[in-house]
Amino acid sequence: MTNGDPSVVVRDLVKKFGDFVAVDHINLEAQRGEIFGFLGPNGAGKSTTIRMLCGLLHPTSGWATVAGIDVAREPDKVRERIGYMSQKFSLYNDLRVIENLRFFAGMYEVPASVLPERIRWALAMAGLAGRESSLTATLATGWKQRLALGCAVLHRPPILFLDEPTSGVDPISRRQFWELIHEMAGEGVTVFVTTHYMDEAEYCNRLVLIYRGQIVASGSPAELKQRAMKGELLLVECEPLGRALEILEGAPGVLDAAVFGNALHVVAPQAGRADSTLRPYLNERGIRVTRVEAIRPSLEDVFVSLTTMRGAPPAAPGVPQDEPAPEERPS
Amino acid sequence: METNMAIRASALTKRFPGVIAVDRLSFEVRAGEIFGLVGPDGAGKSTTLRMLAGVLTPDSGSAEVAGFDVGRDPEGAKRSISYMPQRFGLYEDLTVDENIRFYADLFGVRRAQREQRAQRLLAAAGLAEFRSRLAGKLSGGMKQKLGLVCALIHTPKVILLDEPTNGVDPVSRRDFWAILYSLLAEGVAILISTSYLDEAERCQRVALLHQGRLLFCDTPAELKKRLPGAVVSVVSSDPRALREPLQNAEGISSLVLVGSGVHLVVDDAARRIPELRARLAAAGVSFDAIEQVAPAIEDLFVAAVQSGAAGKES
Numbered sequence: 001m002t003n004g005d006p007s008v009v010v011r012d013l014v015k016k017f018g019d020f021v022a023v024d025h026i027n028l029e030a031q032r033g034e035i036f037g038f039l040g041p042n043g044a045g046k047s048t049t050i051r052m053l054c055g056l057l058h059p060t061s062g063w064a065t066v067a068g069i070d071v072a073r074e075p076d077k078v079r080e081r082i083g084y085m086s087q088k089f090s091l092y093n094d095l096r097v098i099e100n101l102r103f104f105a106g107m108y109e110v111p112a113s114v115l116p117e118r119i120r121w122a123l124a125m126a127g128l129a130g131r132e133s134s135l136t137a138t139l140a141t142g143w144k145q146r147l148a149l150g151c152a153v154l155h156r157p158p159i160l161f162l163d164e165p166t167s168g169v170d171p172i173s174r175r176q177f178w179e180l181i182h183e184m185a186g187e188g189v190t191v192f193v194t195t196h197y198m199d200e201a202e203y204c205n206r207l208v209l210i211y212r213g214q215i216v217a218s219g220s221p222a223e224l225k226q227r228a229m230k231g232e233l234l235l236v237e238c239e240p241l242g243r244a245l246e247i248l249e250g251a252p253g254v255l256d257a258a259v260f261g262n263a264l265h266v267v268a269p270q271a272g273r274a275d276s277t278l279r280p281y282l283n284e285r286g287i288r289v290t291r292v293e294a295i296r297p298s299l300e301d302v303f304v305s306l307t308t309m310r311g312a313p314p315a316a317p318g319v320p321q322d323e324p325a326p327e328e329r330p331s
Numbered sequence: 332m333e334t335n336m337a338i339r340a341s342a343l344t345k346r347f348p349g350v351i352a353v354d355r356l357s358f359e360v361r362a363g364e365i366f367g368l369v370g371p372d373g374a375g376k377s378t379t380l381r382m383l384a385g386v387l388t389p390d391s392g393s394a395e396v397a398g399f400d401v402g403r404d405p406e407g408a409k410r411s412i413s414y415m416p417q418r419f420g421l422y423e424d425l426t427v428d429e430n431i432r433f434y435a436d437l438f439g440v441r442r443a444q445r446e447q448r449a450q451r452l453l454a455a456a457g458l459a460e461f462r463s464r465l466a467g468k469l470s471g472g473m474k475q476k477l478g479l480v481c482a483l484i485h486t487p488k489v490i491l492l493d494e495p496t497n498g499v500d501p502v503s504r505r506d507f508w509a510i511l512y513s514l515l516a517e518g519v520a521i522l523i524s525t526s527y528l529d530e531a532e533r534c535q536r537v538a539l540l541h542q543g544r545l546l547f548c549d550t551p552a553e554l555k556k557r558l559p560g561a562v563v564s565v566v567s568s569d570p571r572a573l574r575e576p577l578q579n580a581e582g583i584s585s586l587v588l589v590g591s592g593v594h595l596v597v598d599d600a601a602r603r604i605p606e607l608r609a610r611l612a613a614a615g616v617s618f619d620a621i622e623q624v625a626p627a628i629e630d631l632f633v634a635a636v637q638s639g640a641a642g643k644e645s
Contacts, residue, residue: 035590041500042470141372167497168526170371170541171629172636175587182588186571196500199529199629204590205570222566222591222619242516245509258505259512260533261551300529303501 005068007032007159007190008053012062015048022048024213025062030192030206032158033185037204038194041307045213046194050161053192055079067158080109083152086163091148093137097128100136100151108155122150125180142173149180153189160184162193166200178203198299207299211307221299229267229297229305231255234274236264236282237291244287251281256305263291267305337362337489337520338383342392345378352378354543355392360520360536362488365511367534368524369628374540376524377417380493383522384414397488413487417494419478423467427458430466430481438485445484452480455510457503472503479507483514490514492523496530508533528628539632546635555626558634560584561600562626563607566592567618576614580607585633592618596630 008030015023023045030036040046051057053066055075064071067081091100101119110118123129126146128139136144145165153160162181166174181203185191193204201207202221209217209224217228238244241259248257248266253274256267268274275292282289297305338360345353353375360366368376381387383394385405394401397411421430428449435445453459456476461469466477475495483490490511496504511521523534531537532551539546539554547554565573573593578586582603585596597603600623611618 037590041502042472168372170373170636171528171633173371175633179588182571196498197527197529198501199527199627202589202591205568206590220568220591221589240516242512245512259508261535298529300501304505307502 005032006030007068008036008064008066008192010049010053010062010064013049013052013059013064014061015045015052015057016060021213023052023059026210026213026215028208028215028218030190032188032190035181035185035191035193035203035205037201037207038192038210039196039201039207039303040210042196044210044307046210049210050163050192050194053078054082054084054161080155081157081159083155083157083160084163085148085152085161085165091136091144091151093135095136096133097123097136097139097147098132100147101154104151105154110155118154118156122147122154126150140173141169142176145169145173145177146180149177153184158188159190159192162191164195164197164200165193167195167197198303201299209303209306216306217302224302225297225299228302231267231269231305232274233295233297233301234266234268234278235260235291235293235295236266236278236289237262238264238282238287238289240287244282247282247285247287251278253277256308258304265295265301267301335362336360336395337364337397338366338522339395340379340383340392341394343379343382343389343394344391345375345382345387346390351543353382353389356538356540356543356545357392358538358545358548360489360522362518362520363515365515365521365523365533365535367531367537368522368540369526369528369531369534369537370540370546371526373542374526375543376526376540377493378543379540380414380416380491380522380524384412384491385409386414411488412491413482413485413489414491415478415482415493415495417497419475419482421466421474421478421481424465426463426465427453427469427477428462430477431484434481435484440485448484448486449480452483452510455506455513456480457506472499475499476503476506479510483510486517486519488519490519490521492521494524494526496525496527504530528632531628537628539628539635541632541636546632551628554628554631558596558626558631560596560598562624562630563595563597563600563604564592564620564622564624565595565607565611565618566620567616572616573611573618576610576616577607580610582606585630585637594624594630596626596634 006029010026010028013023013026026049038046052059053064053071055071055078059072066078069077071078101122105115128147166177181191195201206220207224208215217224244264245257245259248254253268254266258265278292279289336359341357342355343353344355356379368379370376382389383396385401385408396408399408401408431449458473458476479495496507536550538548567573570588570592582598583595587594604621608621
C-alpha cells in the first residue's frame with residue numbers, strides 16, 4: 001500500500017477562529033495510493049483541516065504539504081494538484097454530459113492537446129461512453145456520481161478529496177464507485193474521504209478520528225474495531241427496553257448503553273464480569289433478561305465510544321460565522 | 332382495523348411523469364413500534380411518508396393512520412400525526428426556546444404540559460444548555476435535534492420522520508434514537524425513513540425499498556437470515572492483492588474490496604473458507620485473518636437487487 005514518499009504531510013497544524021481552536025496541533029501522513037478516512041462529529045475540525053489542505057484557508061500555525069507543496073505558501077499550486085468531489089456532485093444538471101466534462105476541463109485548465117483523450121478516459125470510467133449528449137439531469141444517481149468523479153479527476157490530480165461521496169446512493173452503485181476509487185488508489189492517487197457514515201469509512205485503508213480539533217484515534221477499520229473501544233460491547237436482549245435503558249444509564253460498571261432494534265448495546269469495562277452482574281442487576285429492577293452476549297463493536301460503536309467518553313471541556317464561548325458551531329455536549 | 336395497528340398502507344401507488352415513485356406498497360405499523368422505511372434515494376420513502384401525512388394524494392391504494400382513512404378524513408388523520416419532513420421549518424432568527432413555544436402554540440399544547448415535555452426532550456437531545464441560542468447559530472446536528480423536539484412537543488399517536496438523521500453525526504444520531512425509543516412507552520407508532528442501510532439495525536422492523544417497491548419487510552435479525560449464503564471477511568493490509576486469487580474462486584457470488592480487506596458472499600462458509608485459505612497460500616498472498624462475519628442489511632439488498640427482484644438502473 002505504501003510506496004515512495006508520503007503525499008500529504010501535516011505537522012502541528014493549528015487553526016484558531018478568535019479564541020476557538022478549531023484544529024489543535026494535528027499531525028498526520030498519508031502515503032501515495034492510500035485511501036485515508038477522516039471521521040469526526042460536526043464541528044470537530046474535519047472540514048477546517050480539509051480546507052487548509054486544499055489551500056482555501058490559511059493555518060494559524062504549523063504546516064502542511066500536499067504533493068510536496070506547502071499549502072500556506074503556494075495555495076494556488078496546491079489547488080492544481082487536487083481533485084474535489086462532494087455529495088452534492090456540483091454538476092450542471094441542465095448541461096449535457098460532454099458539456100459538464102468540458103466545463104470542468106476548462107476550470108482545471110486541462111491542456112487542449114490532451115483534452116480528447118482525458119474526456120474519453122473519463123467517459124469510459126463513468127460507463128457513459130455513448131451517452132455524451134444525454135442531459136445530466138436525466139442520469140440515474142449512480143451515473144451522475146461517477147460523472148462527478150470523472151469531472152473531478154480530469155486533470156489527473158495526485159490527491160483526491162471526497163466529501164461523503166456516496167451518501168444516499170444505492171448500494172450497487174456505491175460498490176461500483178468504491179471499486180473505481182480503489183482502482184485509482186492502485187494507480188497511486190491518494191484519496192482523502194470525509195464522512196459521517198461508517199459504511200463509507202469501511203472502504204478506507206486508514207482512518208483518523210478527529211474530536212474537538214485533535215486526533216483521538218487512528219488505524220485501519222479492522223484495527224480500530226479491535227482496540228480503540230474503551231471497554232467491551234455486550235448485546236442485551238431484555239424487556240421492557242426503554243425502562244432497561246434508563247436503569248443502565250446510571251448503573252455501576254456500565255460505560256454506555258443504547259437501543260438497537262429489540263436489544264441494547266451496553267459498553268462495560270470487562271464483558272465477562274458484566275455478564276454475571278448485569279443480569280441480576282436488571283432482574284432485581286423488574287427487567288426480564290433473555291440474552292447477554294459479547295459482540296464485536298462496529299465502527300460506529302468505536303466512534304461513539306471515543307467521542308462521548310472523553311471528559312468534555314466547557315463549550316466554546318464564541319463560534320465564528322464560517323465554522324459550524326461545535327456539537328457541544330453537557331459533560 | 333385492529334386496535335393496536337397505527338398505520339396501514341394498502342397497495343399505495345404514486346406516479347410522477349416517467350416514474351412510478353411508489354408501486355403497490357403495503358405494510359403495517361403497530362402502536363409502540365419503531366418501523367423503518369429503508370432504501371437509497373429514489374426508493375419512494377419520502378413519497379410514501381407524504382401520502383401517509385395527507386399532503387400528497389395517492390393515485391391508487393389507501394392508507395389508514397390512527398384509525399382515520401387518510402383519503403377520506405385527512406384532517407382527522409393530521410390531528411393524530413406529527414410529521415417531520417426533510418426540511419423542517421425552524422425559524423433561524425428565533426431562539427431554541429422561541430421555536431419550541433411557536434410549535435407548542437401551533438399544536439395547542441397546554442402551558443402546564445409544554446414546559447415539562449420541553450425539558451425532557453431538550454435534555455435528551457443535549458440541548459438543555461442552548462435554550463437561548465438562536466436556531467441559526469446551531470450546528471447541523473443540533474438543528475435536526477431541535478426540529479425533532481419541536482415536532483414532538485405535542486403527544487401524537489403517530490410520528491412520521493423523513494430522513495431525520497441525514498447529515499447528522501453518529502453521536503447526535505444516537506441521541507435521536509434514544510429520544511425515539513423513550514417515546515414508545517407512550518404507545519406511539521414511529522415510522523422513520525433512512526437511506527443508511529446500517530441504520531435499519533436500529534429499527535424494530537423495516538421495509539426495505541428499491542425503486543418504489545417493497546423488497547422485504549421483517550425484523551433486522553430475520554432479514555439477515557434471508558441472505559442466500561454467508562459473508563466471509565478476509566483481513567489484510569493490502570486488500571487489492573486479495574482480489575486476483577479470490578475473485579474467480581468457486582462458490583463466490585460477490586466480492587467487495589473494503590479498506591481492511593475483502594468481503595465475500597459465499598454459498599457455504601464452512602466449506603469455502605479452507606478452499607479460500609488454500610488459494611491465497613498457493614498465490615503467495617499473505618493475510619491477517621479469514622472468518623465468517625454477520626451479514627449486513629446491505630448484503631441482502633445487493634443480493635436481492637442482483638438476483639432480479641427489482642429493476643435495473645436506467
